[in-house]
Amino acid sequence: MVDKMDHLYAVLDDLDDDLQAMQEDLEAVLLLLKDGEIKKAQTILEEMNSFLIDFLEPEEGCECDDEECECYVIEEGDGDGEEPEEKPAAKPEKPAPKKK
Structure with missing residues (x-):
């Protein structure tokens, strides 16, 4: 369980770094647009x-289609010391078409 928590914190740290970099990129884009x-x-x-x-594509080994999803979400246990069950994840939503 500790390894899963460490992994989760590492993923969140990476996500935070990526979001900060994207924020900086967006600020640069605004400046570029302002300058023409x-x-x-x-x-x-x-x-x-x-x-x-x-980033948003499913990971390798995670086969999802309209019929069935092979991905699993691990939910926390209810505190009784038992391992949490793996439950099928919700079907991913299809992205909205790009507007021109």
Whole structure:
């Protein structure tokens, strides 16, 4: 259980670092747009978009489709000392189509 908690904290630290970097990138984009550097701003936004698409895709070994999802979410136990059960995760929502 301790290993799972350590892993969770490491993932959250990585996510925090990624979000801070994205915030800095967005601030840079705003400055570029203010200065009229539209092409440079567009390039940064495209890179951020690619990162988010890669980040939000299911991990390897996690086969999800419309019919059945092989992913599992581990829920915390109820404090009785027993290991928590693995339960099937909710089906992932399909992303909204991009607006032009």
